[in-house]
Amino acid sequence: xxxxxxxxxxxxxxxxxxxxxxxxxxxxxxxxxxxxxxxxxxxxxxxxxxxxxxxxxxxxxxxxxxxxxxxxxxxxxxxxxxxxxxxxxxxxxxxxxxxxxxxxxxxxxxxxxxxxxxxxxxxxxxxxxxxxxxxxxxxxxxxxxxxxxxxxxxxxxxxxxxxxxxxxxxxxxxxxxxxxxxxxxxxxxxxxxxxxxxxxxxxxxxxxxxxxxxxxxxxxxxxxxxxxxxxxxxxxxxxxxxxxxxxxxxxxxxxxxxxxxxxxxxxxxxxxxxxxxxxxxxxxxxxxxxxxxxxxxxxxxxxxxxxxxxxxxxxxxxxxxxxxxxxxxxxxxxxxxxxxxxxxxxxxxxxxxxxxxxxxxxxxxxxxxxxxxxxxxxxxx
Numbered sequence: 001x002x003x004x005x006x007x008x009x010x011x012x013x014x015x016x017x018x019x020x021x022x023x024x025x026x027x028x029x030x031x032x033x034x035x036x037x038x039x040x041x042x043x044x045x046x047x048x049x050x051x052x053x054x055x056x057x058x059x060x061x062x063x064x065x066x067x068x069x070x071x072x073x074x075x076x077x078x079x080x081x082x083x084x085x086x087x088x089x090x091x092x093x094x095x096x097x098x099x100x101x102x103x104x105x106x107x108x109x110x111x112x113x114x115x116x117x118x119x120x121x122x123x124x125x126x127x128x129x130x131x132x133x134x135x136x137x138x139x140x141x142x143x144x145x146x147x148x149x150x151x152x153x154x155x156x157x158x159x160x161x162x163x164x165x166x167x168x169x170x171x172x173x174x175x176x177x178x179x180x181x182x183x184x185x186x187x188x189x190x191x192x193x194x195x196x197x198x199x200x201x202x203x204x205x206x207x208x209x210x211x212x213x214x215x216x217x218x219x220x221x222x223x224x225x226x227x228x229x230x231x232x233x234x235x236x237x238x239x240x241x242x243x244x245x246x247x248x249x250x251x252x253x254x255x256x257x258x259x260x261x262x263x264x265x266x267x268x269x270x271x272x273x274x275x276x277x278x279x280x281x282x283x284x285x286x287x288x289x290x291x292x293x294x295x296x297x298x299x300x301x302x303x304x305x306x307x308x309x310x311x312x313x314x315x316x317x318x319x320x321x322x323x324x325x326x327x328x329x330x331x332x333x334x335x336x337x338x339x340x341x342x343x344x345x346x347x348x349x350x351x352x353x354x355x356x357x358x359x360x361x362x363x364x365x366x367x368x369x370x371x372x373x374x375x376x377x378x379x380x381x
Contacts, residue, residue: 003051004019004051004052004053005019005051006018006019006020007019008022008044008047008048008050008051009047010040010043010044010047010248010249011235011246011247011248011249012246012247012248012249013246013247015235015244015246017044017198017237018239019048019051019053020139021197021198021237021239022044022048022141022177022179022198023048023053023139023140023141023177024139024141024171024172024175024176024177025172025177025196025197025198026168026172026177026178026179026192026195026196026197026198027177027178027179027180027196027197027198027199027200028179028180028181028182028185028188028192028193028196028198028199028200029041029179029180029181029182029199029200029202030181030182030183030184030185030188030199030200030201030202030204030209031183031200031201031202031203031204031233032183032202032203032204032205032206032209033183034230035183035202035203035204035228035230036202036203036230036231036232036233036248037181037183037200037202038063038145038181039231039248039250039251039255040200040202040231040233040248041143041145041179041181042064042066042067042251042253042255043248043249043250043251044143044179045057045064045067045143046067046070046071046251046252046253048141049067049070049071049073049104050071052102053104053139053141054098054099054102054103054104054138054139054140054141055104055105055140055141055142055143056094056098056104056105056107056125056129056140056141056142056143057105057106057107057143057145058107058109058122058142058143058144058145059106059107059108059109059110059145060109060110060118060145060146060149061110061145061146062108062110062111062256063256064106064108064256065082065106065108065254065256066251066253066254066255066256067106067253068253069253069254070252070253071104071253072104073103073104073105073106074097074103074104074105074106075106075108076090076094076105076106076107076108077108077110077111078108078109078111078112078117078118078121079111081111082106082108086107086121087121088120088121088124091121091124091125091127091128092128094107094125094128095125095128095129095131095132096132098129098140099129099132099133099136099138099140100136107121107122107125109121109122115149119150119158119160122144122150122160123159123160123163126142126160126163126164126167127163129142129176130163130166130167130171130174130176133171133174133175133176134174136174136175137174137175138175139175139177140175140176140177141177141179142167142176142177142178142179143179143181144164144178144179144180144181145181146181146182147164147180147181147182147188147192148182148184148187148188150164151164151165151180151188151189151192152187152188152189153186153187153188153189153190154187157189161189164178164180164192165189165191165192168192168195169195180192180196184206184208184209185201185204185209185212185213186206186208186209186211186212190212193212193216194216197237197238197239198235198236198237198238198239199216199235199236199237200233200234200235200236200248201213201217201221201225201233201234201235201236202228202231202232202233203225203226203227203228203229203230203232204225204226205226210222210223210225210226213225213234216236217234217236217243221234221243224245229247231247231248231249231250232245232246232247232248233245233246233247233248234246
């Protein structure tokens with residue numbers, strides 16, 4: 001540990017943050033969606049990983065795996081997508097890797113459909129770390145996303161919430177640091193927030209949230225926080241008893257939590273789709289002539305298959321048109337009810353015919369679109 005610097009810089013100003021306070025203290029990062037809170041958490045994680053310090057990140061949305069682009073950090077997931085597939089029974093193993101093996105870990109629970117399963121996994125892992133730290137007493141950093149889900153201002157905390165409060169109160173003596181992240185400070189237990197010795201406040205606009213800022217940072221900050229730029233924040237620290245307006249740098253690694261780019265889905269269906277999928281996609285209307293080279297050209301064969309499917313759909317459509325409508329015998333005493341039934345059956349028949357025509361049209365248009373697309377590709381080559 002002799003090579004560990006006393007401080008790190010995560011802001012553009014630059015402002016130095018003491019490593020010991022980050023690693024073993026209590027922190028809180030907040031801000032509305034898109035304001036930069038997850039980037040700030042990642043930047044802090046990057047700087048700690050840069051100097052080889054251990055941590056465990058509770059990742060609720062699957063947005064921290066980008067750290068692997070630059071750093072050796074284990075991506076533990078609840079399916080086969082990560083480096084290690086884990087469940088509640090692996091809690092002791094994960095804690096041992098983290099504390100005894102000095103392995104930084106991303107505990108990614110984003111693939112759980114049932115939130116209670118993720119809560120159970122986090123609870124057991126953190127309990128093992130807290131238990132093992134009683135004997136090891138080594139500095140270790142916990143970063144917990146969406147902490148309002150486990151430490152709500154209203155309602156019961158549950159086992160995980162009680163454990164987090166215990167870590168917040170007693171973890172420092174064991175070397176265990178904790179940082180919680182939430183976009184709604186008003187929804188987080190104020191007992192936790194007020195125990196934190198460093199806090200980062202990114203842009204907030206909801207009245208309940210700005211009221212929390214007013215109580216802790218003052219009226220001026222509550223007003224100014226609504227106009228902060230992305231990445232800007234008020235940094236509040238106990239070690240120098242100050243509140244500073246700072247701008248956190250952008251993370252160096254892949255921003256896996258960024259809003260997806262709309263250009264990535266523009267341009268229509270992929271040409272690599274299977275033919276049975278393309279059959280159901282409408283492209284454009286145009287007559288298609290069979291190709292004499294269909295047996296030799298895969299593109300022509302695909303169009304020919306679509307034309308064959310069109311013929312089948314035309315036959316189905318014609319049969320649907322020719323099928324007689326169901327006869328409904330109306331009893332005198334039930335005229336109203338049966339009239340509604342007859343109307344419904346008629347509408348159902350119309351819907352069936354419309355559906356058949358729609359399927360026919362889509363397949364026909366698909367064949368035409370593919371023909372045009374292939375022709376355009378051939379010309380460009």
